[in-house]
Amino acid sequence: MAPDLFRPPTGGARRRAVALSTACLLVLAGCAPGAGPAPHDAVPASGTAPVSAAAAAPGPASSGSGAAGGSSSAVATTKVPVYWVGAADGEQRLFREFRDAAEGPTAVDPIAAAAGLLTTAAPQDPGYRTLWSPVDQVGSSTSPDGTITVDLPAEAFRAGLDEQDARLALQQLAHTVTATASSTGLLPQNAEPEVVVLVDGRAREEVFGSVRLDEPLRPDGSLEAPLWLLDPREGPHPEGAVEISGRALEGVADCRWAVLDEDGATVAGGAVRTTARDDGTVGFRTEVELAPGRYEVTVTGRDAEGGTVRDDGAVEVVPR
Known part of the structure; x- marks a missing residue:
């Protein structure tokens, strides 16, 4: 028999093909997770929906x-x-x-x-x-x-x-x-x-x-994945400041982010300061400047059981 409809286990990690934009400028704030506040430009509607x-x-x-x-x-x-x-x-x-x-x-x-x-x-x-x-x-x-x-x-x-x-x-x-x-x-x-x-x-x-x-x-x-990146999104990104943001479940701790070059060397990174939200999740946000090239952005944390959770994305920065 499969697990109950509403209660399977947890985990965290994935890959995305994205594009980014050297050294590091860190700005941390809340980030929208789960079923949170209205996205920009949202206007309520009602009634039926064919x-x-x-x-x-x-x-x-x-x-x-x-x-x-x-x-x-x-x-x-x-x-x-x-x-x-x-x-x-x-x-x-x-x-x-x-x-x-x-x-x-x-x-x-x-x-x-x-x-x-x-x-x-x-x-x-x-x-x-x-x-x-x-x-x-x-x-x-x-x-x-x-x-x-x-x-x-x-x-x-x-x-x-x-x-x-x-x-x-x-x-x-x-x-x-x-x-x-x-x-x-x-x-x-x-x-x-x-x-x-x-x-x-x-x-x-x-x-x-x-x-x-x-x-x-x-x-x-x-x-829901315990930890995931929301930005940067897929597609080539011009060089310059690029946002890295994401969300984590409230029990995820000790989050860190890093940007690695094609040789696996870390070119930027640091601790993630999370902001608690009312829906049981936390958000994080940072900005980083990267020279043209291909990179991997990763974010890692520790779940309530002490296991490592991770998400990452392959990114490319192109000249302006």
């Missing part, structure tokens, strides 16, 4: 009504959090990226936009993946008690997943839609969100061939 194949155009929010999958209007936010699956110390864990809703199908609200991107978008980090099949129609609605209903076509549920991956896929969805609802102000204050998943409008269906949706989903924080 998804169509057209590209989203950010615009003013407008409300819909009815059951999930009903009337539609423009996407009401430009940035939505999407969670992907990646490796962390030999375990499969969840990593978050903020994505532009316009990258994917148009939806009536941010929740449907995020759920649609979960199935159709390619992760920016090549070490990430999704456990969902692409669809062009998603329904969503929220209730005053914090229940989020997501209505997905049957083809979204990828065939051939084992039970553990199936449960991880459902947590991928639960994290994505609850983080989006929280960051865009669609959840009531102090609500403990839960997610009801419908399949073509039907409740309590069996999905992925192994899991029955007989209970609402609740996001399990233990499935």
Whole structure:
């Protein structure tokens, strides 16, 4: 029997192909993790959330009504959090990226936009993946008690997943839609969100061939990677100051960051001073200047059991 839907183990580490920009200028502050405050430019929306194949155009929010999958209007936010699956110390864990809703199908609200991107978008980090099949129609609605209903076509549920991956896929969805609802102000204050998943409008269906949706989903924080880099992001980066930022679970301590050149020599680094946040995570941020070349950025820490957790990214700096 696979682990409980909401309680698998922890771990931390991954690789990303990114680009950066010599010596070191350190600025440490809080960094947005998990389902935190609203991303820049977020505007709340409400109502139902069908998804169509057209590209989203950010615009003013407008409300819909009815059951999930009903009337539609423009996407009401430009940035939505999407969670992907990646490796962390030999375990499969969840990593978050903020994505532009316009990258994917148009939806009536941010929740449907995020759920649609979960199935159709390619992760920016090549070490990430999704456990969902692409669809062009998603329904969503929220209730005053914090229940989020997501209505997905049957083809979204990828065939051939084992039970553990199936449960991880459902947590991928639960994290994505609850983080989006929280960051865009669609959840009531102090609500403990839960997610009801419908399949073509039907409740309590069996999905992925192994899991029955007989209970609402609740996001399990233990499935998030204990430590990960948020910046720098993938793509060539011009020389100059480059931000290195990330988040860690509250129990992660003694965090340090380093930048290594192609020969493995450390060219910059130092201790990470973390800033505690209300959601049980800590953030960190630094800036570093690097000459043109290829580097590896790493951040390491120690978890509550004394084990080492790590994340890293291959980076390239190009001349201006």
